[in-house]
Amino acid sequence: MKEMEPLFKPRSVAVVGASRHPGKIGYAVVKNLIASKYEGKIYPVNPKADEILGLKAYPTVSSIPGEVDMVVVVVPAQFVPEVIEDAGKKGAKVAVIITSGFKEIGRADLEEEVVRRARKYGMRVLGPNIFGIVYTPVKLNATFGPSDVIEGSVGFITQSGALGIALMGMTIVEKIGVSTIVSIGNKSDIDDADLLNYLKDDEETKVVLIYLEGVTDGKKFMEAAQNFTLRKPLIVIKAGKTAAGAKAVASHTGSLAGNVAVYSTLFKETGILEASTVEEAFDWARAFSYLPQYEGGQLVIVTNGGGAGVLATDVLAENGISLKTPPEPLVNELRPKLPGFASLKNPIDVTGMISSEGYVEAVSAALRSEGVGAVLALYCETAVTNPEDIAEGLIKEVNEMGGLKKPLTVALIGGRKSYNAVEMLNNARIPAYPMPERAASAMAAVINYVEARERVRLRLQELGNS
């Protein structure tokens, strides 16, 4: 996907419709490019300005002296075709068209005209009707969203603009690091499949999350998705899962949300992990971005509260994951350290009597135990423990192991200190959540991805043999 490289790693960006007025989109985009310390050249384009935000401005793209890889377009819809023509002549490789007022309001003709002109010059088009693109490895933030996204390895593709930009802000508060955020809007040219084909080989991206209303080319999407999931986990939030939701999609982006059963089959066959809510999707993405891959072996739950263990067990069972008796050596190691009434089945209930040190020791023993492939640690804040000590203890143990060698997700349930502890763990790249069900659901996704990928591999092998 050499062709897609200028979208993620342009060496220079021209902003057509750049503005000196705060509050304007053409101002915000230039400001974000500067604030994010974009490594390439930035050329504001505005025939009425000499300088914008300290950068020399040009009247047209073709009048820019250096090479232009990407043009970001924010001028009104009727002017977009001529901008594309001008950029095409200049040799620009990709147009990021933020401007709305195309197919989504019945102007499919204008949108087709834009794509036709871009194709003439071999230029690819992202959008229109989008908020732009972020790619943190080259510090590119060509959006009018927040400027302070956190670097990381989650890729986020969104078909919805307003929701997407809002979630971009959410990732900052929730400290979810991203490699890329792509607003794809009307998908006049570049679609989810193109992005997946590129991102599957992108070393900076460990997991991709798509907010999806509908797919236009089902076959193309399916091929891209299965090739992607063979390499990395792909999480989808499918909007328009119900008949009513599908109707709402039609009046939103004009996409065909399609038949629920069709998507469900498509997702299953391609190994896509379907999240039921936005929160769940980002919970999963966080886990995938921090954790090593699940390599088999049993999942052990360690909890200091029986109730939390039960809730997690339910979530796992609902996701097809069953718990087995913990390995004998682990049981033998833990038994003398725990109260007599502790349960050493799975969940391992170390009881509410355990100290912070005792709890950390039990989780650590599970992580070190051979035969244990993954650990789900649940902690209820009690009078005899301090959640911040637990977080510190777990971080220290994991550091001593040289980092996590198997998946671990943690729930710390309680008051302010528990919320702090959740943040401490996440800062240390140990996925943590304030609710037991969320930690369990993330763990289920981590385990189920490996199985889903195996199913895809076998199916493709069978197809190859037939």
Next chain:
Amino acid sequence: MKEMEPLFKPRSVAVVGASRHPGKIGYAVVKNLIASKYEGKIYPVNPKADEILGLKAYPTVSSIPGEVDMVVVVVPAQFVPEVIEDAGKKGAKVAVIITSGFKEIGRADLEEEVVRRARKYGMRVLGPNIFGIVYTPVKLNATFGPSDVIEGSVGFITQSGALGIALMGMTIVEKIGVSTIVSIGNKSDIDDADLLNYLKDDEETKVVLIYLEGVTDGKKFMEAAQNFTLRKPLIVIKAGKTAAGAKAVASHTGSLAGNVAVYSTLFKETGILEASTVEEAFDWARAFSYLPQYEGGQLVIVTNGGGAGVLATDVLAENGISLKTPPEPLVNELRPKLPGFASLKNPIDVTGMISSEGYVEAVSAALRSEGVGAVLALYCETAVTNPEDIAEGLIKEVNEMGGLKKPLTVALIGGRKSYNAVEMLNNARIPAYPMPERAASAMAAVINYVEARERVRLRLQELGNS
């Protein structure tokens, strides 16, 4: 339920096993009673102390000069029967037995002995194996949990101790006001049904939420639950919904989690609202505690982001709620104020171009519109709006209306300012959430409760006629 009154409104509390040593449960309980400014008398009982936390201590309950309504017991299990005997002779009306080491570790005999002795004196027993009880209207906090719970109208009953005490802390951080928190543990005497029978008439409690592992007396629970839901909403988190979860329940509290289908039928017949997660249960409880009752009329969604509208529509549809075209007068009022491409179907998509004022105005118009029975307001943080202005504007509008006359739930999705706005709204008793699905789910619960209650009423009427 006169008999249960001393559990919630004791005029005096003796703490048997009171301690001078911070870190001890017998210290924490006395400290919490003092810190919460409990309105009745507090008597520490400890034969080895003259004074505890500034209060005169007594060697036994029977040696206390004044009347004793409640005894809170924290001494080791083997001493509990004689404490009960002593308290019974003194005329105590209820024993709150925090001590563990009874049925849950195979000592059913000791537990039965305790109940037998209590019955002899007409004393009721809460527990054993619990963290205590909170009832904020009389500032009673007889627990070893956090001391700073927030006063409000949510009643929380929990069968799990460690999880329950952790969630007690969570309500403080999430600013969920409670009327009561009851840890019921082994339910040797007082069970969920007894509590529901009392709380259905308690004016300080608007909604009850139960963390439930299993019910012992199904018929009693069913009767209490249906009588309760005829008056107030009852939310249940059922732990042990799956076969694996039920097994985990057995090794936790020894309860029979029972057959999933049985509970599902029980909940449906009694009008119980079953939440799928702890987070969802508290989201619903917050909505019920703030909102007026749904009195019929259609639900209108107002959103500035199409995607958020689609996600909410899906959640509503999954909960059996369908959306109709908004009332004509509302459409006519809004049309001239919105961009031409705004959608005036339901969801009403006021578009991402709308200003903070325009958004507030649209939500307000929906709230004031006849024929609209409930409003779900979804907001995605954009560059042209400020979520804090939106929160302020909504609060002002609602105040001008003299408070909410119909249910409203709000989602504000975005960065730090959106999270602040969520908190501002919740402080003003307008239920708000950081995710669209959560606001939609809470609204669905508010509407579905009224229908569930009607079904219960009709079924009971039929039974009465047959």
